[in-house]
Every structure is written in structure tokens, then in C-alpha cells.
Amino acid sequence: MAAQFGRRLRKGVTTTAVAAAAVAALAASQAPGATTDGQGGQTTSDAMPSPEEAADAGATGNSPYYTDLPPLNSPNPAPSASTGTDTSGVTEAGIPATVLDAYKRAEATLREKKPGCNLPWQLLAAIGKVESGQARGGRVDADGTTLSPILGPQLDGNGFALIKDTDDGAYDGNSSYDQAVGPMQFIPSTWEWAGRDGNGDGREDPNNIYDAALAAGHYLCRFGWDLSDQRDLDRAILSYNQSTEYLNTVMSWLEYYRRGTHEIPDGTGTLPRDRSDSTGTVRPSPTAPSTPPSASPSPKPSPKPEKPADSGTPNTPPPTTTPPTTPPPTTPPTPTDTVDHLENAGTAQFTAMAGDAFTERMSARAETDAGKAVAKVRIRFTVISDTDTTFTGGESVATVLTDSSGVAVAPALRAGEKTGSVIVQATVVGRTVKGVTYRATVTERAADTLVRTGTKELTCTPGGEFADAVELKATYEGAVADKVAATATIVKSAEDPTENDKGPYFKDADGKAVRTLSGLTTDADGLLKLPQLYADDTEGTFLLRVTTAGGATVTIELTVAAAPAETEPPAETETPDPSGSPSASPTA
Incomplete structure (x- = not known):
């Protein structure tokens, strides 16, 4: 009860009248096409906005979102369950491995493409938590695609915005009205121009966390916003969903994740309960198949009756037997669950001159405890040493799916200007198993x-x-x-x-x-x-x-050497006259 009271108290504090007024002013000032009339009020231009400016309903069409707030205790340092302290902060701080990888990869891409935006991956995590509970606790496959569609309610104007169908049901399966789609809850009309290919499979799929996270990053970085500036950060969040409560909720999760978070296996994330369109509790889809509606629930086993005393009466009823219980449904193990360790599948020598690409590429093989190869497992390669050496594209982290032989080959490394040793680690996304450590050497630039x-x-x-x-x-x-x-x-x-x-x-x-x-x-x-x-x-x-x-x-x-001495020309001489008389002029 105390935790619930504290949660409600925080919720009330973050929605004060002062905060609401300030956010409303921000929302109005950043609305596309807004101008000021002679009285200082807001008017809207009649000019047709560009696709990116046509975001009056936000990325989500102002669809419902989860209003759960983070725990009061900080996730860092992590409380210990053995000490009897509240461990809800540890649980909530965990983000499913593939989902967390998608957020960090999107941040790295935007750092290169739009460095002035200063997008933190924790902002994507905060929005992902509010929109879909981190893809329903990380229920995604090895490629990052949700195991089942995540759809918001149809935007038919009945309690929600009215947005008639714009994609002929291509994304949401609804040819009458639009619905928010995927872990970042994009409406089809916004995804049409904001969609991105975040995992390099050649498709832009709103149901894929890599695609959706990168699209959300680009969406938040438009208009030249600098998200390290609080005013621009507020504008960006409000452009996603124009709600004061939404802004406050996202900011709460952003600050919470900034204090610390950690990776947990896919499918094990905590699921939100409260949604903005309901005063009651909303339970999201479970992580495992439930009993079909037509099946009757198994009765609770009766306690074993005591053996009655022998009264000699033949009419003693037989003892009650316990009916068999229906075994709970089981989820088949994923390929990642079967990985026991990683092995180095390539060369052990990696050397390159500063500024050059390494000719050899690092590769790791996922194996079971029996040494059998495991396909379709995400392997993360991370440059962990203090160096400016990166993978091609300027990123220090690369995630690769193992092939049919269980091998994942990392992108080529490109040496930076710092010479010396470079350390790269390969780990299994979603599992804590033995990985592989690679050492590379960067030598100084040379000429022969x-x-x-x-x-x-x-x-x-x-x-x-x-x-x-x-x-x-x-x-x-x-x-x-x-x-x-x-x-x-x-x-x-x-x-x-x-x-x-x-x-x-x-x-x-x-x-x-x-x-x-x-x-x-x-x-x-x-x-x-x-x-x-x-x-x-x-x-x-x-x-x-x-x-x-x-x-x-x-x-x-x-x-x-000294310059050679200059020689003077010979002087002119008189030629004697044979007659003995002096000549009036020299003879040539």
C-alpha cells in the first residue's frame, strides 16, 4: 500500500497546474504552421505542410499509452533481495537484450548521421516503455520482430482521434481506420515517411524493434532539435504524443534509465498495467500462450481425506480422489536458450596500420554444450578498449546473426589514429555465457x-x-x-x-x-x-x-660553394703607323 501511495503521490506532483501550463505553451509554440496574430494568440497557416511537418496527431496519432511510473528507489546501485530491500527498481531497470541493443544501435547511427541532435538511447527506452512496455517485455524473435502484432485501438473518433485509413490496411490490417503499430506505436501515415531500415534486411517494418527504434530517433531529431536542450527535448516528446501527462511520464522513465539499467533475456521484461484510456487495470498480452477460452479451468486439488474409522458399516463412501491437473503450457526453447558458449571461428592475428581497414574479420561460432552449432543467434561484437578504432560505419558495437553453421562474422574493423592494442569482445545477446575476446594491433602509418x-x-x-x-x-x-x-x-x-x-x-x-x-x-x-x-x-x-x-x-x-670570379674584357690598344707618324684613330 505504501508503494502504491508513493506512486500516486509522484503522479500527482508531476501533473501540477504550473507544469501543465508550461508544457501546453511549449506544445502550442512548436506546432507546425503556428504563427502569432495581432493579439498575441496562435493561428495556423493555410499553407500545405510537408510530410514531416504534418504531425499534428504526433507519431502515434495520440493513441493511448501506459501510464505506469518507475519505482521510487534508484536502480543504481542495485538493491539486494537478500537484504530485504525493495528490488522493484532492479526489475524495472532491466531491458530485454534485443530491445536494448536496438536502442543503442539507433543512438550510434544518429550520432553519426545527426550529431547535433544528441539523442540518448535512454529516451528511446523511455518511449518504448510507455508505448509498448519494451515490446511486451521483449517478445521478439532473433531479428527483432515482435512475435505477435502490437496494435493500438482503431482511431475512429470514439474516444480517440479520428484518422481514417491511409494504408489500405497494409500495416495495421484495418482498411477503415488507422491504428498505431509496433513497439514504438507509429500510425501508418507517419511511418510512410518516417520508417527506417534499422537491421539492414532491406525492409522498413514498424513491427521490428530495430526499424522502429531508428525511425523514432530520426523522428525526434527532425527540425534541427538538440535534445540536450530541455526545451527542444520537451518539444520532441510532445511531437510524439501531444499530452502533458505523456511528457511527464516519458521524462520520469528517461531519468530513471539514466540512473542505471541492465540487460535481461528477451521475453522476461516486466509488463505495464495502467493505460491512459482506462481508469482500471489493463493487462497486456502474456508472454506465454494461455489456456484457450473454451477450456474449463482445472479444479483446485482437494486435500487428501483422512482414512475414516472402521465402523463395520458397508455403506461407507469410497475416499475422494484428486482429479488430474492440466499441465501448464510450455514455451519451446529459442535457439539462444540452447547456446552454451562461443568459440573463435577465425584467425587470431589482427593487425592494421592507423587509418586503414583490417583485412581479417572477427568471427564467432555459437555452440551447445555438446559442441553443436546454433543458428539464428544474435552475437554482439563490442570494442571495449580505450581506442578510436571502430567497425565500418564508425560504430563501436555490431550485432550479427549466426548463419546455418552457427558463425557470425563481424563487420570489418577500421583502425583509428591511436596506436597500440585494441580489445573486442563477442557475447550472446540475451544470454550470459562464455564469450570470445579478440586482440588487435594498430601500428603507426608507414612508408616504404x-x-x-x-x-x-x-x-x-x-x-x-x-x-x-x-x-x-x-x-x-x-x-x-x-x-x-x-x-x-x-x-x-x-x-x-x-x-x-x-x-x-x-x-x-x-x-x-x-x-x-x-x-x-x-x-x-x-x-x-x-x-x-x-x-x-x-x-x-x-x-x-x-x-x-x-x-x-x-x-x-x-x-x-663560392660564386666563380668574373673576368674583365681586354683593353683596346693602338696599332703603330708603318710610316712612323701617329695614327689619328685606332686600327681595327
């Missing part, structure tokens, strides 16, 4: 060839500067080697790589002479252009050696 791009001799006079710059190109296995570290040094000789203290030099930031430059890097085209070279007063031939990571080396001659 380094050549000078020009052929002109590099010369300079003592105390001068070289007119031509030194430019080189680095390659690795014939391809451009970009972002490769290099070092340039004026060495003493071809056999002695130590730095020369005489001859050509570079200048540092303070203008001082330096004969070794480190920290050089090739550009996107593999080119390396060295700074200006200068010469001191020492004449001679000197060597410039440039070396890259990976061992590529080139040695270039630099000549410092």
Missing part, C-alpha cells in the same frame, strides 16, 4: 618508398640560402602514404648518420640554426615539403637525409 620530386641540383653560396625547396613523395606498397611521420637531418657522411655541426641548416621558431627536424608529416597526397634551407660560411658538399616511419629513406646532396 621516399623519392625527391625534382631533379635540379641544390646549391648555395656561403652565408646564403638555397633557392630551391626540397620536396619528396612517400608511398607504401605503391599507394600514397599520407600522414606519415618523418625526420630530416644534415648528417656527417653516408656512413655516419650523426648530425653535422657545420654546413646547411634550417631555422627554428626563434630563428636559430637547427640541423635536425622531427615531427614532420606527409600531407594527404603523400608529399613532404621541407622548410627553407640556409648555409653557413663552410664550403663543401653536404648530405641531407630524410627518413619516414616504416624505414623509407632518401639522401640528398647539398653544395655550398
